[in-house]
Each structure stands twice: as C-alpha cells, then as structure tokens.
Amino acid sequence: MRRSRNKSIAKSKMEIKVSRKSDERLSTLSVYGAKLNAAKNLQNIYDLTLDAMKQTLGFEHASFMIVKKGNLEIARRLGYHKPVFIKLPLDGTKGGITVKCAKKREPVVISDVRKSKDYVGRLETIRSELTVPIIIDNEVFGVLNVESKKLDAFDERDVMLLQILASHAITAISNLKKQDEIQKRMAQQASLMKSSAEMIHSTQLRQRLQAILDAIQGLGWRRVVLSVRNENLDIAKLEDIVTAGLTNRERKFLWTNKKPGHIWAERLGPDYDRFRIGEFYYLPWTDPFVRKKFSKGTVPSHHSPEEMIDWNPDDLLYAPLRLANGRIVGSVSVDDPVDGRRPTKESLAPLELFLNQAAVAIENARLIEQLNNAKTQIQEYASKLEDKVAERTRELIDAENKLLKAERLAAIGELAGMVGHDLRNPLTGIAGATYYLKTKYGAKMDEKSKEMLKIIEKDIEYSNKIISDLLDYSRELRLEFSRATMDSIVKEAIAQVKIPKNVKISNLTQDAPEINVDKEKMKRVFVNIIKNAIDAMPRGGTLKITSKALDSTMKIVFKDTGEGIKKDVLEKLWSPFFTTKAKGMGLGLPICKRIIEAHGGKISVESQLGKGTTFTVTFPIKPSLQGGEKVWVNVPESLLSTTMKA
16 A cells, blocks of 8 residues: 555656656747747757757757758758758658658657658667658748657657747748848838839930839849830830840840730730739749740740749749730830749739839830920921021012012113114114215225224124114014034034134034024024133133033033133123123123023033133923923924924
C-alpha cells in the first residue's frame, strides 16, 4: 500500500516537473515571438527562429528551409560541423522528409529515419527527425526541421512547441512582407506621382511617353514597350513605338513585325478573357494556345529562367491604354519583372491605376499637337494672307499705274497719229519742192547749195522715220504671215544696215526649217537691234548673231562687244519715249517688243558695262494667230492649215 502510494507521489512530481518545463518553454517561445515581430529582415528571422528552437527543444541539429524556384533549400542551419548543401525538388523526385512535410502541409515525425525511404540526410548518426511547415497566404514558404541522434526523440509536446514557433515565424515573415509591400507601394506611389507631374508639365507627346516608360520601369519592370495607336489600333509610324530596356535594333524589329489593328482587337477580345487580370492580359508561355499565337514577332528576354522565381522569360503581359469612354489610344507590354514573380491582381493594382492616366496623357498630348499644328497653319495662312494682300495691293497699284500710263500713252499715241498725219502733208510738199529745185537748178548750183539740199533731204527722211514710228506705235499691228527661213531674214536685215569699217558682223545663224512669220516686221526688229549694236560700238567691235531651233521655238541671239548699258537704263529700255541718244523718239525697242510679242514670242536683254550687250529673241516656230496683244492677222491660204494647227 505504501509502495503504491510512493509511486503515485513520484508520478505526480514528474508530471509537475514536465508541466513546469513546458511552461518554461512556452514562456521562452513568447519572448522569441516578440523578438521575431521586431525583426528587420528575413535573415534576422531565420537566426531568431533557430535560436528559439535550440532554447525550447534542445536538439543536436536544426535548419530553417525555404521554397525557392520549386526546390527546398537551407536558408540557415545550426549544429552541423560540416557545410550541408541540400536542394530537394518539391515534386519529390529526390525524396526528403522535409519535402514530404511541405507536400502534406502538416508536421511529420520520424522515430527512426533508417526505416524511412524519404530520408536523404548526410549524417549517419541521425536517428529521428521532426519537420513543421511554414505556410503563408496559403503557400508553403518553407519548413522548420529538427534532427536528433536519439531514437524516438520527439513527442507531441515537441510538435506543438515547434508549431507554435512556426506560427511566430509566419507572423513575423508576414509582417515583414507587409512592411516591404507597404514601403514598395509607397515608393511606387511616389514614383507615379512624380511621373504624373512630369506628364502634366510636358506638352510634347514624346516627353510624355518617356515619362510613362520611366513610371512603369519604376514599378519593377525591366522591359517596357509603349505603342501609340490610331482608331483602327494600327501603329502609324516607327516614332509611335517607344521602348525601355530594348535596343534600337529590337525596336525596329517590333516595327517591322508589328501586327495589324484587327489582330490586336482579337487580343483584347473574348478569346483572351481567361488570361485577364483586371485590365491586363497575362499569357503564360506554358499554354499551347499562347505558344501558337505568339510563336513569331516577339523579342526574346534578356534573362534566363534561373534568374526568375516563377515568371517564365517567355511569358507575356500587356494591357490597352483606354480612355474613360472606352476608346483605345495605345498599348503597353511589360517583361522581365525585377522580383522575378508572376503578376497578381494586387501586384498589378498600382500599374492598372496608372494606365488611365497614361491614356489621358497621350490623348491630351495628341490634342495639344493638333492644336499647335492648327495654330501654326493659321499663322502661316495669316502670314500668307498678309503677303497676298500686300502683293495684291502692289499689283493693283502697278495695274493702276500701268492703266494711267497706258491711258497717257494712248492719248499720246492718238495725238501722235494726228500730228503724224498733219506733218506728212508739209513734208511731202517740202520733199516735192526739194526735188523740183534739184531738177531745175541742180546743174547750176554751187557745191554749198547742193550740200544744203542734201541736208534737207536727209532731215526729210529722218522726219518721215519719226512720223512712221509714231504712227506704227499708235495703231494696231497687222501681221502678214509668210514662209521664210530665219537666216534669210537676218541676211536681209544686215544688208539694209550701213556697217562701219571698224565693226565686224559674224552671222552664224543656222539653216533651219521654214517658219511662219511676218517677214518685213521681223526684219525691222533685227535691223533695229543691229543698228543699236553698231551705235554701242563707236570705237569698233564685233556683233555675233547665232540661231538655234529647239523643239517648238526658235532663238536668235545678238551679242555685241560694245560699251554696255547701265542698270538704271536697262530697266527703262522697253519704255516708250525713253532714249539716251541725241536724236530719236525712243520708240524703236518698244515697237520691236510689240512685234515679237504679237508673234507669241519674247525679247530680253542682258548687259555688262565695258563688255557688251546681248539681245535674245525667242518665238514659236508655228505662232498662234494672236500673240501678246490683239493684232490683225492676214494669213495666206497656203499657210492657213499649218497656222491653225499651231
């Protein structure tokens, strides 16, 4: 009886001792829970967790293992004298009790590891093992692993304590992630606010696009492609594609291999709804549909799968830049995330909020460009309008001056015609009287009287020329067309001019086909030009006459080596009644100009003081019936058909 009572007392003491020890370990875990919540980084959490495992469980070996790219790897360890490198695939292909724990998502206790096919430990002295999973946001983050050299070293209390420690670690890691996420979001918001301010301050589309690129890169994407699109979702020009993280060659590749607007309409349509994450479309490369649709036209990533966590470098992520009314003004594609992770609705939330701002910024920039272009066009039009008004005003003033001048000239011409007719009668009488005196008394006259009669005859001839010029200028031209060659007209003109001995005329006119021309009037033009050239060479010189038949025109050039004509005189050369000679009315060249223009031709002059003057006459080989002014034309029947064709 006493022995039984002693056993009961001993058992009670043992239970009290175990209970006290459990309370102590729970108290220790509470202390470490507070320390873990104050941890600044993951490494600190790993170290504190292992230290807590040592203080509460008393182990030989322990490790904090984490999931990384589909494998379980050791993040921290204690109790191992030699480095232990373990990388166990989560698919279980290489075994592992920790992998079993991660897959089952519950604690695993192995009393004798020698009897477990999953054990892959490197130490032969290990006999038992305890693992507890660390699950955060329904995903296995890692496992806590304890190994002992004793058989059946871990009981239910150890499992419970390790689970409590795991929960403290989960809380600490979750808090740390939340803090990191908050800091990340704050940094992203600050970056977006800065980019938004830059977009607002800039009015140039290119600058706004660059601000959008910078903002998206600031949200954690290494490569960004931004495309400005028209109402058909087409990209109009290479400049409408801007990129970050791509080379110019890659950018040009995207332009060359761009898809038409209807393809992009499909990519934003119902066939792709299963890939949507909010406004974004995430297309994993593992999907056969994605590989089929995007096998061509994409730029390979600059990063390998090993550099990522669960993002495949061939994955695609894009979104439309849509205005509030639903109209799409562009698209954005992003790649190579800095954190190496696949996108989630939460991770894309800041960028999704920014998309609308980007779309509005692009549309506003385009409107500003259109407005500026419109302003520029209006300014150009206004400037041109002012120039047109000024030009038209000048033309009206010139026309008014010409009209006044024409009226004066018409009045002068009319007066000249009347005077000419009136002067012809007395001149005829004088000429008749002179002839009578010369006939009646010529043989009896002395030399002085004969000289006086010659002067009278010469002055009568000169007066007749003045009267003829006045009458020719004042009345309408009458053209009498006939067939002739240009070289024959030039030769006849030369024959009518008295050429001084110190002047040489070089007639180089070419044989040309017959032309339709008023031969006498054209000869008069050439005589006038030749006489002017001779007058311009008082000390002698050379007059060179050349001709050239072009496709439908004939060009005659008279080039002398005379004194030349001053610029101010040259400008007035074609004005009626302007002359620099002591004798003459200044009607010779104006009449020549009328004759040439009546044939539908042109006459021009170039001169250089001390080097000579060049007159160029150009007129059609087959002139029209009317030329530069209203003329009376008499055309022989033999020329009628040819002239009408002309």
